[in-house]
Amino acid sequence: MLEKMIFGRYVPGDSFVHKLDPRSKLLFVFLFIIAVFMANNTITYALLLGFTLLVIFISRIRLYFLLNGLKPILFLIIFTFLMHFIFTKEGPVLVDLKFLKIHEEGVRQGIFISIRFLVLVLMTTILTLTTSPISITDGMETLLNPLKRIKVPVHELALMMSISLRFIPTLMDETDKILKAQLARGSDLTSGTIKERIRAVVPLLVPLFVSAFKRAEDLAIAMEVRGYRGGEGRTRYRQLNWQGRDTLVIIIFLVLVTALVWLRGGS
Amino acid sequence: MKEILSLDHVSYTYESEEGEPRKAVDEVSFTVWEGEWIAIVGHNGSGKSTLAKLMIGLLFPENGKLNVFLEELNVDNLWDIRSRIGIVFQNPDNQFVGSTVQDDVAFALENNGVPYDQMVPRVHESLAQVNMEGFLDHEPHHLSGGQKQRVAIAGALAMRPKLLILDEATSMLDPQGRDEVIKVVDELKRTTGLTVISITHDLEEVLLADKVIVMNDGKMMMSGKPEAIFAHGDELEAIGLDLPFASRLSRFLREEGIAIQGEHTTEEELVNELWTFHCNK
Amino acid sequence: MDISLQQVGYSYALGTPFEKRALKEVNASIKSGSYTAVIGHTGSGKSTLLLHLNGLLKPSEGTVRIGDVNITASTKAKELKEIRKHVGIVFQFPEHQLFEETVEKDIMFGPMNFGVPAEEAKRRAHELIKLLGLPEDVAQKSPFDLSGGQMRRVAIAGVLAFKPSILILDEPTAGLDPRGRKEIMELFNKLHEEEGLTTILVTHSMEDAARYADQILVMHEGRSVMAGTPADVFSDAERLKTFRLGLPRSVAFQRDFEKLIGQPLDKLALTEEQLAFEIAAALKDGER
Numbered sequence: 001m002l003e004k005m006i007f008g009r010y011v012p013g014d015s016f017v018h019k020l021d022p023r024s025k026l027l028f029v030f031l032f033i034i035a036v037f038m039a040n041n042t043i044t045y046a047l048l049l050g051f052t053l054l055v056i057f058i059s060r061i062r063l064y065f066l067l068n069g070l071k072p073i074l075f076l077i078i079f080t081f082l083m084h085f086i087f088t089k090e091g092p093v094l095v096d097l098k099f100l101k102i103h104e105e106g107v108r109q110g111i112f113i114s115i116r117f118l119v120l121v122l123m124t125t126i127l128t129l130t131t132s133p134i135s136i137t138d139g140m141e142t143l144l145n146p147l148k149r150i151k152v153p154v155h156e157l158a159l160m161m162s163i164s165l166r167f168i169p170t171l172m173d174e175t176d177k178i179l180k181a182q183l184a185r186g187s188d189l190t191s192g193t194i195k196e197r198i199r200a201v202v203p204l205l206v207p208l209f210v211s212a213f214k215r216a217e218d219l220a221i222a223m224e225v226r227g228y229r230g231g232e233g234r235t236r237y238r239q240l241n242w243q244g245r246d247t248l249v250i251i252i253f254l255v256l257v258t259a260l261v262w263l264r265g266g267s
Numbered sequence: 268m269k270e271i272l273s274l275d276h277v278s279y280t281y282e283s284e285e286g287e288p289r290k291a292v293d294e295v296s297f298t299v300w301e302g303e304w305i306a307i308v309g310h311n312g313s314g315k316s317t318l319a320k321l322m323i324g325l326l327f328p329e330n331g332k333l334n335v336f337l338e339e340l341n342v343d344n345l346w347d348i349r350s351r352i353g354i355v356f357q358n359p360d361n362q363f364v365g366s367t368v369q370d371d372v373a374f375a376l377e378n379n380g381v382p383y384d385q386m387v388p389r390v391h392e393s394l395a396q397v398n399m400e401g402f403l404d405h406e407p408h409h410l411s412g413g414q415k416q417r418v419a420i421a422g423a424l425a426m427r428p429k430l431l432i433l434d435e436a437t438s439m440l441d442p443q444g445r446d447e448v449i450k451v452v453d454e455l456k457r458t459t460g461l462t463v464i465s466i467t468h469d470l471e472e473v474l475l476a477d478k479v480i481v482m483n484d485g486k487m488m489m490s491g492k493p494e495a496i497f498a499h500g501d502e503l504e505a506i507g508l509d510l511p512f513a514s515r516l517s518r519f520l521r522e523e524g525i526a527i528q529g530e531h532t533t534e535e536e537l538v539n540e541l542w543t544f545h546c547n548k
Numbered sequence: 549m550d551i552s553l554q555q556v557g558y559s560y561a562l563g564t565p566f567e568k569r570a571l572k573e574v575n576a577s578i579k580s581g582s583y584t585a586v587i588g589h590t591g592s593g594k595s596t597l598l599l600h601l602n603g604l605l606k607p608s609e610g611t612v613r614i615g616d617v618n619i620t621a622s623t624k625a626k627e628l629k630e631i632r633k634h635v636g637i638v639f640q641f642p643e644h645q646l647f648e649e650t651v652e653k654d655i656m657f658g659p660m661n662f663g664v665p666a667e668e669a670k671r672r673a674h675e676l677i678k679l680l681g682l683p684e685d686v687a688q689k690s691p692f693d694l695s696g697g698q699m700r701r702v703a704i705a706g707v708l709a710f711k712p713s714i715l716i717l718d719e720p721t722a723g724l725d726p727r728g729r730k731e732i733m734e735l736f737n738k739l740h741e742e743e744g745l746t747t748i749l750v751t752h753s754m755e756d757a758a759r760y761a762d763q764i765l766v767m768h769e770g771r772s773v774m775a776g777t778p779a780d781v782f783s784d785a786e787r788l789k790t791f792r793l794g795l796p797r798s799v800a801f802q803r804d805f806e807k808l809i810g811q812p813l814d815k816l817a818l819t820e821e822q823l824a825f826e827i828a829a830a831l832k833d834g835e836r
C-alpha cells in the first residue's frame with residue numbers, strides 16, 4: 001500500500017519544472033497557496049485549475065500516476081464536497097427530497113472548495129515529485145536565511161531535516177526486521193482486542209527507540225570528529241543556481257495574480 | 268622518521284553510576300611513526316576502542332601524556348588536530364551524514380570551511396582513491412556495507428589526513444565488503460604512505476600491519492611484528508584472540524608429530540615449509 | 549520435523565512497478581535432525597529463503613512444507629503462528645529484538661506468547677541463563693545494561709526458550725570477537741546434538757559451514773543451485789567460483805599441498821585438525 005502513495009515522494013526527471021532552482025519553486029508554491037484564496041468566482045477557479053493542469057503537463061508527470069497516487073486525498077476532497085453540498089442552505093433550492101434540500105449555493109461552494117483543495121494538493125505534490133528532498137531542504141535554508149538575524153536556528157533546522165530524510169529508509173528497514181523478529185517469537189499484531197494490540201506494539205517500539213538513540217549517539221560522534229561545530233564558518237558543497245527560468249517563474253506568478261485580481265468578482 | 272602519535276603512560280577510567288569505576292586504559296605507552304600500519308587487537312572490552320577515543324580527543328587521558336603530531340592534545344588544538352586525522356567507525360549506517368555519496372564526502376570539507384572550487388575536485392579525487400567515483404549521487408540505502416565504509420574512508424581522505432584510524436571498521440561487513448575495504452586501505456598505504464592505525468579482530472588486517480599491539484584488560488600486553496606476536500599462540504588464545512589459519516595448522520601438525528621449524532603466519536610460508544620438510548626426508 | 553521446498557518463488561512488492569523477484573524455483577529438502585548450512589553471496593536470496601521457513605513470508609509460487617503443514621500463497625495467518633511455535637529464528641544481530649525491563653521477562657516473552665504458563669517460562673529462563681554462561685544475577689537486570697556479547701546471549705535464550713524443534717541461525721556470530729564467535733558456534737553445535745534439533749545455519753563463513761554442517765545448500769541469484777554434503781560441495785571449486793564463493797581455508801590449503809606433493813590426500817579435510825592429520829599421514833607414508 002505504501003508503495004502506491006506518492007505524496008512526498010521524488011521522481012527524478014529533466015523537465016523544465018525539474019530543472020528549476022528549489023528556491024523559485026518553493027517561493028512559487030508558497031505564494032500560489034496564498035493566491036488560491038483570491039479566487040471567488042467560476043472564471044477565477046477555472047483559471048487556477050487550468051493553470052495547474054498546464055504545470056502538470058510541463059512537468060511531464062503522467063496524470064494517471066498522479067491521480068492514482070493521490071487516491072486517499074481524493075477521497076478527502078469528495079468528502080468536503082459532500083459536506084458543502086448537503087449543509088449549505090443558501091440560494092434557490094435545486095432538488096427537494098423532503099429530508100434533504102440541495103441548494104444552488106451548496107453545489108457552487110462544494111465545487112469551488114474542492115477545486116481549491118485539489119489545486120493546493122496537486123501543486124505541493126508536483127513540488128515534491130520534481131524536487132529531491134535534499135534540494136527542498138537547501139532551498140528552505142537559503143530562503144529562511146534572513147531569519148537568522150532574529151535568532152532562528154535556520155542551519156540547524158535544515159541539517160536536522162536532511163538527516164531525518166536520510167535516515168527514513170534505514171529506520172523503515174529496521175522496523176521491518178524487528179517486526180519479523182518479534183513475530184517469530186510469537187508476538188501477534190493482527191488479532192486480539194484493541195488493548196492487546198496496543199500492548200503488542202511495545203516489543204516493536206522499544207527496540208526501535210533504543211536503536212534510534214544509539215544511531216543518534218554514533219552519528220553525533222561521527223559528526224564531531226569530522227569537524228562539525230555548527231553553522232559558523234562552514235562552506236557549502238551544494239550550490240544553488242538561480243537562472244533566467246527561475247525569474248520567469250516569478251514573472252508568471254505575477255501575471256497570474258494580476259489576472260486573478262482582474263477577474264475576481266467584486267465583494 | 269617523523270613521529271605521528273605517542274602515548275606515554277596513558278590511563279583512562281570510566282566512572283559508572285553504579286558499581287566500580289572501570290579502568291579501561293591502564294598505563295599504556297607506545298609511539299606511531301609516519302608511514303606505519305599499526306594493528307591494535309584485543310577482545311571486546313580490552314580497552315582498544317577507548318584508545319581510539321583518546322587519540323581523536325573524544326576523551327582525555329586522566330593520567331599520562333598523549334601527543335598527536337608532536338602536540339599534546341588539548342581543548343584548544345583539538346579541532347585543528349582532528350582536521351588532520353581521519354577515523355572510520357564500526358557501523359556503516361551510523362556515520363553516513365550526507366544524503367548522497369558526494370554530500371557525505373564533502374561533509375568534513377564544509378565543516379572546515381574549504382572553499383567550493385576546491386571542494387569539488389577533492390571530493391572526486393577521494394572517491395577515485397576508494398574506487399567509488401561512479402557512485403556520486405547514490406543514496407546510502409542503495410549501497411552495500413563495504414561501499415558505505417569506502418565512502419567513509421573517502422570522506423576522511425578528502426581532508427588529506429596524516430593519520431587514518433579504523434575503529435573496527437570491517438567488523439560488521441560480509442567477507443566481500445571486508446576484502447574491498449582492506450584492499451583500498453592497503454593500496455592507499457602503499458601509494459601515499461598514509462599512517463594507519465586499525466583496531467580490529469580481523470586476522471588479515473593484523474597480518475598486513477607493520478606492528479601489532481595486543482591489549483588485555485586495559486594494559487598493553489605485548490607489541491611487535493605480526494610473526495613475533497603470533498609466536499605466542501597460547502597466550503593469545505588464553506585472552507580470547509584467534510590465530511591465523513597457518514599458525515593454527517602448524518600447531519596441529521606439531522601435535523601430529525610433524526616437526527616443522529619456525530613460525531608461519533601465511534599459507535604460502537607453511538606450504539613452502541612443508542615442501543622443505545617433504546624433500547629433506 | 550522435515551522441511552521441504554518445492555518450486556518456491558517469491559517476489560517483493562508483487563504487482564507494483566517496484567516488483568523484485570527474490571526467489572525462483574527453489575527446491576530443497578531438509579531432514580529432521582540434520583544440520584544444514586545455507587551459503588551464497590550477499591543478495592543470493594539466503595535471507596529471503598529463511599523467512600519462508602517459519603511463515604514470516606509466504607511463497608508467491610510453490611509450496612513450503614514444514615512437518616505436515618503446507619504453506620502456499622493462500623495459507624491463512626492463523627496457521628502460520630502454529631508453525632512458528634516449532635521454528636525458532638536467531639536473526640542477524642538478534643540483540644536488536646530485546647525490549648523488556650528485565651532479562652528474565654525478555655526470555656519469557658516467546659514462551660508466554662505460545663501459551664507456556666508463566667511459572668514454566670520463568671523456570672526455562674533461569675535454565676537458559678545458566679546454559680548460555682551468563683551470570684546468575686543477570687535475570688533481574690535490564691538487558692540494555694549488559695555488554696554486547698551478553699545481550700546477544702540473552703536474545704538467543706529468548707529464542708531457545710520456546711523449545712523450537714527447528715532452529716534457524718542467520719549469521720549468529722556477526723560482530724562478535726573471536727572467542728565469542730567460537731563459544732556461540734560450539735553452543736549451537738552442542739544443542740544440535742543433545743536436543744536433536746534440526747539446525748539451519750545461514751552463513752558467509754565457509755569454515756563454519758564445513759566444520760558444523762552435514763548438508764550444504766548453495767543459493768545464487770535467487771535459485772538453489774547446489775546441494776550435498778560439505779565434502780561434495782567443496783570438492784567442486786570451479787563451480788563454487790561461478791557463484792562467487794570460495795573454499796574453506798583448510799580445503800584451499802589441501803589443494804595447494806596436493807599440488808606440491810603431486811598426489812591427492814585420502815579424503816577432503818573439512819577442518820584444520822583433520823587436515824593436519826591427513827597431511828601428517830601423507831608425509832609419514834612417504835617415509836616408509
